[in-house]
Amino acid sequence: LKNTELPEEYRKLLETAKSKKREISKKLAGLSGKKIAGFDDFVHACHDEAFSGIDCSKCANCCSGLGPLFTQSDISRLSSFTGIKPGDFSQKYLRIDEDGDTVFREMPCPFLDENLCSCYEARPRACREYPHTDEKYMLTKMKRLAQNAQYCPAAFRVAMMIIEKYCR
Numbered sequence: 137l138k139n140t141e142l143p144e145e146y147r148k149l150l151e152t153a154k155s156k157k158r159e160i161s162k163k164l165a166g167l168s169g170k171k172i173a174g175f176d177d178f179v180h181a182c183h184d185e186a187f188s189g190i191d192c193s194k195c196a197n198c199c200s201g202l203g204p205l206f207t208q209s210d211i212s213r214l215s216s217f218t219g220i221k222p223g224d225f226s227q228k229y230l231r232i233d234e235d236g237d238t239v240f241r242e243m244p245c246p247f248l249d250e251n252l253c254s255c256y257e258a259r260p261r262a263c264r265e266y267p268h269t270d271e272k273y274m275l276t277k278m279k280r281l282a283q284n285a286q287y288c289p290a291a292f293r294v295a296m297m298i299i300e301k302y303c304r
């Protein structure tokens with residue numbers, strides 16, 4: 137667990153996610169490439185249900201340990217927000233990882249302030265979209281959901297609801 141201050145309830149969810157890691161990966165991988173009518177609608181309803189019981193401001197596990205991939209427009213927006221020139225912003229905060237993606241130089245995120253995002257209006261697109269459970273074409277995103285279920289208690293709940301309905 138990345139955030140050592142996680143509430144007990146979220147910690148337990150992530151411990152269960154860890155103990156079921158192989159099962160979750162295998163079952164969700166089994167859905168990839170299938171055609172299931174209404175799948176996106178089902179996942180989006182699961183997303184709403186999962187987040188109705190989870191308060192991100194008490195969690196921040198994604199901001200503590202995962203961090204976003206940056207696009208050029210993310211860098212421009214954050215550069216304006218912070219008043220730091222894009223080149224200087226990149227040098228100060230970012231690095232290229234082993235996959236060639238632009239990521240934060242260090243985690244926890246430098247903009248994380250007591251579980252809240254201090255650049256919320258200008259945060260990277262990937263932060264806005266995390267954990268990617270209310271997007272289209274969810275059947276193509278099962279591998280990523282299985283990975284995110286290890287970090288995000290809400291994504292874990294969504295993963296388990298999908299498994300309960302479609303992988304029995």
Ligand code: SF4
Nearest residue numbers: 199245247248253263
């Ligand atoms: S920019 Fe904000 S939302 Fe994104 S990882 Fe940092 S604190 Fe979290």
Ligand code: SF4
Nearest residue numbers: 192195196197198288
């Ligand atoms: S998106 Fe998930 S990991 Fe991030 S703060 Fe919310 S519940 Fe926690």
